[in-house]
Amino acid sequence: MPLYCQLKDTLKAAIERGKLKPNDRLPPETELAQLFQVSRMTVRQALIELENEGFIRRRQGQGTFVAERKFRQSLLRLTSFTEDMQSRGLKAGARVLSVKVISGDENLMQRFEAAPDEQFVRLERIRLADGEPMALEISFLRRKFCPRIEEIDFTDRSLYVTLREEFGLELGWASQTIEAKLADEYEAKVLGVPVGVPLLLMQRITYLADGLTRIEYVRSSYRGDRYQLYVEVMR
Template sequence: MSTGVDAEAGGAVMETYRRLGDALRRGMFAAGSRLPGERDLAGSLGVSRSTLRHALTRLAEEGRLERSAQRGWFVARDVAGEPPSTLQSFSEMARGRGLTPTSEILLRRERPATFEEAERLSVAPAARVLELRRLRGLDGVPVCLDTSVIVLARAAALARTDLTDRSLYETLEHECGIRVGRSSCTVRADAADEEIARLLRVDRGAPVLVGEEVTYADDGTAVLTGRTIYRSDSYRFQADLFRPI
């Protein structure tokens, strides 16, 4: 017959199992990565090593973790983590809010990649790229100036595709068979110069937000690098941040 102590211990195991399972679901531990050692992990969770081990074993039985007697616990490679934030194209974001996205092509040319671009995109210096500069709008209001540099060898169909009022992410998937999986980006504040002010219909020197990114396909291959300059009154950066367990 179960005792109160047994029930309490079982509750601790279930709570630990739930917390670890949630961390895996959110992608806090990358597929194939090793978890912290049992002593450290138990300490951070505030449970005994015995309780932790029961929870880890249950996750392993479900195929979400793997154990190596010599090296510890690992996240199974076939576990798909739910990303903390969702990557959307400008067009997807606009349509999700009931707005009409527009895209005016300001510049479109093929050229050799610069050394910096080649380094970001993992291609040879002077590899052929497509440079695309677009003025993006919402319901006719200019919102951002978007410059993308795309590896032509990985997306040759873009060279003959009209991208006016089209989503670049969706076009990459439909025309080139490339599904965007993730983007590594930074955002910083700046002031609008004369050209940016004219295009975005703001005063010269008005605050703008500059986002720079490298975008990767599902297989981890870098597809494009870009810079987007937003009116500060039309863009808000949002992210979900998690403390490690």
């Protein structure tokens, strides 16, 4: 592992464990270089990446400081429902409504740019936060990348963790749309809300780490009365 990554991890761990608190000042770059027996440029690479990830702020003439907690959370990243709920301090869960292997759906083939005979796994779940229905989530996966995934029970299991640990699939990025719509009869029934309540509809196509291969299409309908997206955006 590169030296700058080791230094990065060391500092990140110190911040996350509370050994370094928000607004604490870090030692100057020259001092860190001596401490870790590396050159200043190596220290700088570690610090620049930590700043980009929101863990620290660097100010010319002043020094380097641990960022406020809220600043290092929830810049919009590719997260699973499980991770999202964890960061909100809620316990994520699921009720599996159906699991199917399907193929030949025109719409899906287009979204995935897939061959006509390719198989997909359709996983439909109600997502729970502290046991309460929060969203209806319908995921489509390309079965050739995760064979027999339909045999796994996703009641209390993160899909993304499973993709990584069982199938060695590293996710890279996703393109996502967000819109407002009304709950139809089916959505209302499974979410336990009246027909016509507002929902936040998010549709996502997830790509692997190579940046090109599409692995997942997911359509999530969040209850408008319980769910709010939070984003920090830069100019």
